[in-house]
Amino acid sequence: QKEVEQNSGPLSVPEGAIASLNCTYSDRGSQSFFWYRQYSGKSPELIMSIYSNGDKEDGRFTAQLNKASQYVSLLIRDSQPSDSATYLCAVIFSGTYKYIFGTGTRLKVLA
Amino acid sequence: DTEVTQTPKHLVMGMTNKKSLKCEQHMGHRAMYWYKQKAKKPPELMFVYSYEKLSINESVPSRFSPECPNSSLLNLHLHALQPEDSALYLCASSQGAQSLRPIYFGEGSWLTVV
Secondary structure: OOOEEEOOOOEEEEOOOOEEEEEEEOOOOOOEEEEEEEOOOOOOEEEEEEOOOEEEEEOOEEEEEEOOOOEEEEEEOOOOHHHOEEEEEEEEOOOOOOEEEOOOEEEEEEO | OOOEEEEOOEEEEOOOOEEEEEEEEOOOOOEEEEEEEOOOOOOEEEEEEEOOEEEEEOOOOOOEEEEEEEOOEEEEEEEOOOHHHOEEEEEEEEOOOOOOOOOEEOOOEEEEEO
């Protein structure tokens, strides 16, 4: 099992729809979870951090964490073409404090 | 505006050249990182500095030599690189190497080795 797994996509959604991006991780003791957005040719940009079970909302973005099931998700409401990017999930593994990235999910929002 | 700045944005170098990538963070962080990213891959950790001391070297070839002159500055010295070293090099910082807080990336330096 990979340490942090994401579906590579592409995930295609129409403009205005909800995009749902998922991430699973192998370390049950992990405490910190992050979502980065990376546009083609640019560096990763932190868009969400989540540390507790449940939902965390920031504008059109909602991060959801379920530690018992070891998954974290990112919902993007009212998706826009400008949301088209690769979304990287990152987890800090307990004990080692290693920052582990998933391989990223490519999102395409169709106008 | 990014608070982690990297220079140069683009660098083309020959296999016999010596060059350096530079990074400065204005966030008061105590940990700084170098990552390498190839196309369609996630960032790959190279080095971690914690309180200006090298704490992690992910078995990076010696043709890459990091330097941390102070808590705000991080350099990556490049010498005798290979074409396969061409990639996006990302500097990042965080509150601490054993913090549970996120890391923040600079805009990156695109390196092409010819």
